[in-house]
Amino acid sequence: MSAGNLRINAERLQCRLQALADIGAIDGGGCCRLALTDDDRRGRDQVVAWMRELGLQVQVDAIGNVFGLRAGLRDLPPVMSGSHIDTVRTGGRFDGNLGVLGALEVVQTLNDAGVQTERPLVVAFFTNEEGARFAPDMLGSLVYAGGLPLAQALEVRAIDGARLGDELVRIGYAGAAPIGVYQPHAFVELHVEQGPVLDAEGITIGAVEDLQGISWQELSITGQSNHAGTTPMRLRHDAGYAAAAVSHFVRGLTRDMGAGQVATVGKIDLHPNLINVIAARAKLTVDLRNTDEALLQQAEARLAEFLETLARDEGVEITSRRLARFEPVCFDAAVVQQIERVTQRLGYPQRRMTSGAGHDAQMLARICPSAMIFVPSTKGISHNPAEHTAEADIAAGGNVLLHTLLELAQQEN
């Protein structure tokens, strides 16, 4: 069979997705494999075992990123593909996992058909993409791309207090390979859209041309706890109220700034968190995103201004700690066009699109031509155990990945 007619084995890919989803499985069909936990280790061990079964040469780098190399006919910079296998606490089974297992399926398809490529292929999964346990998100790929020094990354503390470097050692993934072990020729990531666009429009493939900027901060609010019944409203310094006011403010900000601006208060901790005690302290996170850097800066500035007024009016102290800040990213035009050409040849409906979520590809884009392939998320649901992508769409995404990687791996320059 000529390489042009090759197709992935979609059933085999589904089996691997199921087997990985069984590790850290949670009610509702999703997964909890927070980065560098025991369940993450079990997931990693499984994927590494599959890499070895397929004859890949496995390397783990000093931040726990894992790479499986399939040799090429020539010793040229490899084409890399992959994603992450860590999840949020209430994660689905496709986010990240599809990109890693899809790339593995490409390797197995090539192995079975006896197809050799000019350039080596590398299947990668990166540490702590989610940022749900350690901030920032995309940490492993950020370190890989030289955007965060290794020593600093190893010192990052988890939401449970653990030190990232210690957790890497504990689960056996503080690897020996240096950071940046491969300088890829190109990077392509297959991922579920995690939003509603493809599903709503009945389109199978998204060729992702850009990705919105991300601003994460953690606010600490200090007020005064007091009796809920006896303290007159005008004498309160209520950290709980202030936290709610921030949440309310950012929703209003998005209405003001239009559909391009999104904002989320996803985590609030109150202390002492009791029914009849005014909260003395609140810790909350604010996630702001926009595809336009100037507008994202404007959103940040307006929030900062609001926090000053709020602190004054309520008599509380508010401090902010930056957890992540990434500017919007444009993917490589040539790789995006290549994905489009492959999709057209394979006959799948497609469109160009923006990624609302952060992805490892945005970090790899700093060091090599990169782009992403999206497949639909049913009803746009993600970061939720109910996350789902239809089998036919997974097969289509796998085939677009296969032929995009094949073409890239035959390129001379």
Ligand code: GLV
């Ligand atoms: C990371 O996956 C994010 O977009 O929050």
Ligand code: MN
């Ligand atoms: Mn993801």
Ligand code: MN
């Ligand atoms: Mn995610």
